[in-house]
Structures are given as structure tokens and as C-alpha cells.
Amino acid sequence: xxxxxxxxNYLETIxxxxxxxxxxxxxxxxxxxxxxxxxxxxxxxxxxxNGYILIDGAGSxxxxxxxxxxxxxxxxxxxxxxKWLIELGVDKDIALEDACRIEHVISTESFEAIxxxxxxx
Amino acid sequence: xxxxxxxxNYLETIxxxxxxxxxxxxxxxxxxxxxxxxxxxxxxxxxxxNGYILIDGAGSxxxxxxxxxxxxxxxxxxxxxxKWLIELGVDKDIALEDACRIEHVISTESFEAIxxxxxxx
DNA sequence: TAATTATGTTAGCATAAACTAACTTTTTTG
DNA sequence: CAAAAAAGTTAGTTTATGCTAACATAATTA
Numbered sequence: 001x002x003x004x005x006x007x008x009n010y011l012e013t014i015x016x017x018x019x020x021x022x023x024x025x026x027x028x029x030x031x032x033x034x035x036x037x038x039x040x041x042x043x044x045x046x047x048x049x050n051g052y053i054l055i056d057g058a059g060s061x062x063x064x065x066x067x068x069x070x071x072x073x074x075x076x077x078x079x080x081x082x083k084w085l086i087e088l089g090v091d092k093d094i095a096l097e098d099a100c101r102i103e104h105v106i107s108t109e110s111f112e113a114i115x116x117x118x119x120x121x
Numbered sequence: 122x123x124x125x126x127x128x129x130n131y132l133e134t135i136x137x138x139x140x141x142x143x144x145x146x147x148x149x150x151x152x153x154x155x156x157x158x159x160x161x162x163x164x165x166x167x168x169x170x171n172g173y174i175l176i177d178g179a180g181s182x183x184x185x186x187x188x189x190x191x192x193x194x195x196x197x198x199x200x201x202x203x204k205w206l207i208e209l210g211v212d213k214d215i216a217l218e219d220a221c222r223i224e225h226v227i228s229t230e231s232f233e234a235i236x237x238x239x240x241x242x
Numbered sequence: 243t244a245a246t247t248a249t250g251t252t253a254g255c256a257t258a259a260a261c262t263a264a265c266t267t268t269t270t271t272g
Numbered sequence: 273c274a275a276a277a278a279a280g281t282t283a284g285t286t287t288a289t290g291c292t293a294a295c296a297t298a299a300t301t302a
Contacts, residue, residue, distance in 0.1 A: 006259060045281090090231050091230060110215065113211045147249075159290095
């Protein structure tokens, strides 16, 4: 099962929330992404079933190794792309939205190419 | 009704096929995109109902003004992004795939920002 | 011309990913 | 403690977008 864009986004959000709060619950993700509780509940079930996250007895969500790797990859892309677009003069909100969409569709090869190009220029 | 990514892609494909052939039929689009005939048939029905294309008695498909504008916008992005990625050293096939995905998710503002940046550098 | 092939359509299915409604369970708090 | 609020789940809906199966029609060709 190939990981979907939405799954990548959930994992990235969990990583961000882990850095911000002590523990991450489904409701925190729902608030962060402006999704409803049922949407998140179902999504977490899938992520758990596919080995991307763990949910303890208290409902605290954590990333597995696999989940963490994807989350970090997305987060790095997000950070880099949004910073770059903002540097180019793009409005911050638009830059963040674009980064959030591009990060899920760009290939590793293209991302790395842009990154190394930008380090040189 | 906000235009969807798939609709943008169909319109862009029609534009490309118009340049390549005398007239564009549903089957040509199906072959180009590697979709089945029914998928294209249904998609064309929607594009027609929403005023993006016209289909004459012989089944020849053409873009309306609205459809053409979207197609050209996507085509310009596609051309620019793929050329740029290839220049950065990305494999051609990957560059084309990435361009095809990024073109549908990037904002006008970010695209223009990248374009003007690249003209200067 | 008759048979074959090509093209197009309709109907219904599948999947992903959101939603609402309704419920349970847990936690606060007056 | 009892009521209210918060959190989580289940069931069923919606939309987008592809698919297959089956059919109709049109065009080629043997």
C-alpha cells in the first residue's frame, strides 16, 4: 500500500504537535488541520493498522520509526520550500499553503536538485 | 464549482493534442493519458457541461475561451517547470512527472515568483 | 455487403478522504 | 455525586475520479 498524501500530512502534523506539546491526541490533530474528530479518528485507525503510529491506552499518539521517517521527510520539504518561497517574495500564508501541497507531490530527485542549486546560488 | 486537478489536466492535454493533430477526439485523450474510454467520456461530459469544451457532431473536441485559458496556464507552468528541473539535472522523465503534478498545486504568486527569480539568476 | 474493428456511452463498482449524526466513554466541575 | 463538557468511535453520506462490463454506433476492410 503506497502512502497517500493525506497520510503524509497527518504524520507531519503529528511530528509538529509532538514538538509543541507533551503528547498528541486525535483532537489536537483535528484542531490543527481543521478536520472533524471522526475524520481524524478513522485516519488514525488506518495509520495505526499500517504501522505508522502507535496509540497508547490514554489515546496518546506517537510515530513509529516508519512514520517518523515520512514525517521528517515532509517536514524538511515543508520548511525548505516555504522558506525559499518567502525569500522569493511570496506572501507567507501562500508560501505555506504551496509548500504544504508541493511537498507531497515532488520527487526526491527534484527536491534534492532544487536544494543543492539553492545552496550554491 | 472550483476546477479540479483532473479537469485542468484534461484541458491541458486537449491543448497539446490540438497542436499535434488536426482534431482531437476522446480516444486520443484516452491514449495520451492512458485512461480508459469510459473515463474520458464521462470527464468530457463534465467539461462540456461546465463550459470548458465543445464537442461537435463528429465528436471533435475543442476548447472554449475559459477552457483555453486554463489549458494555457497549465501548459505554461508545465513547460517552464519541466525545463527548469531538467536544467537542474533532474532526469527528464522525473522532471516531466513532477512538473505535471506541481503545475496543478502551485499558486500563481509562487509560480510567478520562481519565474522572475530564474530570469534574473 | 458482411464482418470486423474502432469509437463512444451508460451503468455500476472501487477507493480515498472528507463530512454529519448519533453514540459511548471519560473527564471536569458546580 | 450528578450534570455537563470533552474526546473518541461507528455508521452512513458525499465527491472526485478512476475502473470494468456491456452495449450502440460508426467506420474499415476482406
